[in-house]
Amino acid sequence: MIVQFEGVEKHYGDVTALGGVDLSIPEGSITGLIGPNGAGKTTSMLVMSTLLERDAGSVTVVGVDPQSDPRAVRRQLGWMPDFFGFYESLTTREYLDFFAATQKIPAASRPAIISDLLELVDLTEKVDSDVNSLSRGMKQRLSLARALVHDPDLLILDEPASGLDPRARVQLRELIAELSRLGKTVIISSHILAELEGICSHMAVIDDGVVKAQGSMDEIRAAARGTRRVAARVPDGRVDDAVAVLESGHDVTDVAIERGVLGFLLSGDDDASAAQLAGLVDAGIPVYEWRVEAAGLEELFMQLTRDEP
Numbered sequence: 001m002i003v004q005f006e007g008v009e010k011h012y013g014d015v016t017a018l019g020g021v022d023l024s025i026p027e028g029s030i031t032g033l034i035g036p037n038g039a040g041k042t043t044s045m046l047v048m049s050t051l052l053e054r055d056a057g058s059v060t061v062v063g064v065d066p067q068s069d070p071r072a073v074r075r076q077l078g079w080m081p082d083f084f085g086f087y088e089s090l091t092t093r094e095y096l097d098f099f100a101a102t103q104k105i106p107a108a109s110r111p112a113i114i115s116d117l118l119e120l121v122d123l124t125e126k127v128d129s130d131v132n133s134l135s136r137g138m139k140q141r142l143s144l145a146r147a148l149v150h151d152p153d154l155l156i157l158d159e160p161a162s163g164l165d166p167r168a169r170v171q172l173r174e175l176i177a178e179l180s181r182l183g184k185t186v187i188i189s190s191h192i193l194a195e196l197e198g199i200c201s202h203m204a205v206i207d208d209g210v211v212k213a214q215g216s217m218d219e220i221r222a223a224a225r226g227t228r229r230v231a232a233r234v235p236d237g238r239v240d241d242a243v244a245v246l247e248s249g250h251d252v253t254d255v256a257i258e259r260g261v262l263g264f265l266l267s268g269d270d271d272a273s274a275a276q277l278a279g280l281v282d283a284g285i286p287v288y289e290w291r292v293e294a295a296g297l298e299e300l301f302m303q304l305t306r307d308e309p
Contacts, residue, residue, distance in 0.1 A: 001060075002027040002154055002185050003048055008057035010043050010209075017043040019209035020057070025187060025202070030180050032196030033189040035206035041189040042082070044206065045156050048187075049079045062154060078147030082159040085143075088132035092123060092142060095131055096149060103150040117145040121175060137168030141175065148179075155179065157188045161195050173199050228273065232262045233289035234280070245283050249276060266292075 003025035010018040046052035050070035121141035204214035255264040
């Protein structure tokens with residue numbers, strides 16, 4: 001594993017940001033960290049990026065503890081935060097040259113490196129443009145080029161698609177896929193599942209400072225198949241009674257009413273579905289319709305990150 005967390009904790013006074021995170025990132029993967037805002041994604045990335053010290057637990061990044069030897073980690077890591085931080089008086093070329101110099105790349109080698117990076121992120125024509133003149137999508141790609149200037153093995157991208165229009169999001173996804181083909185390990189955080197589902201090979205769901213689920217996309221999808229979306233139609237005058245019966249069960253979450261139809265998530269198989277239906281009938285509630293569909297990743301995500309009572 002290129003990144004390994006075991007029981008990692010981070011506290012800010014009385015607030016627990018990470019409450020015992022266990023996380024494994026396979027080398028060569030594109031791993032998505034998905035979770036609501038405030039779930040602990042950025043704190044986890046700051047810890048693995050050497051920018052924040054943990055309070056407990058163990059961490060290795062590229063085989064090194066980032067807290068005991070941050071320089072060794074930084075030599076193999078590219079960090080792209082969720083804000084640009086540009087020196088806007090510089091041109092694109094000058095901006096990348098500055099960061100190449102901070103990585104102690106010889107001056108004679110920098111022009112070729114900058115040219116290759118600008119070609120990779122499709123900004124060659126903007127080489128002499130002021131950074132301040134670039135669109136948000138171009139700035140995002142330039143920020144990624146900056147993270148790549150020292151050719152790191154591991155890239156950590158915090159909310160990289162935030163604020164981008166649909167075209168820029170597609171371009172960013174294509175660029176991340178190309179980086180993976182070049183042998184980079186990429187970690188991406190987002191609170192929007194759709195941004196990650198189509199590109200990631202692995203995923204970890206984080207909420208309340210702990211990892212609720214992780215694995216390959218096939219493993220995550222297999223977990224989703226254990227969750228079903230049920231739609232039920234009962235008499236209008238018995239809707240509240242039906243909701244009470246359903247919410248009393250341990251396997252039911254996210255009960256909602258839309259256009260007179262009850263919808264909810266159900267953990268379990270056909271027997272669990274039949275038990276819920278029987279519970280309504282036993283309560284004397286007529287059931288006019290009962291439709292069961294396999295749930296997807298979005299339903300699994302909602303179930304894993306729901307507010308606990």
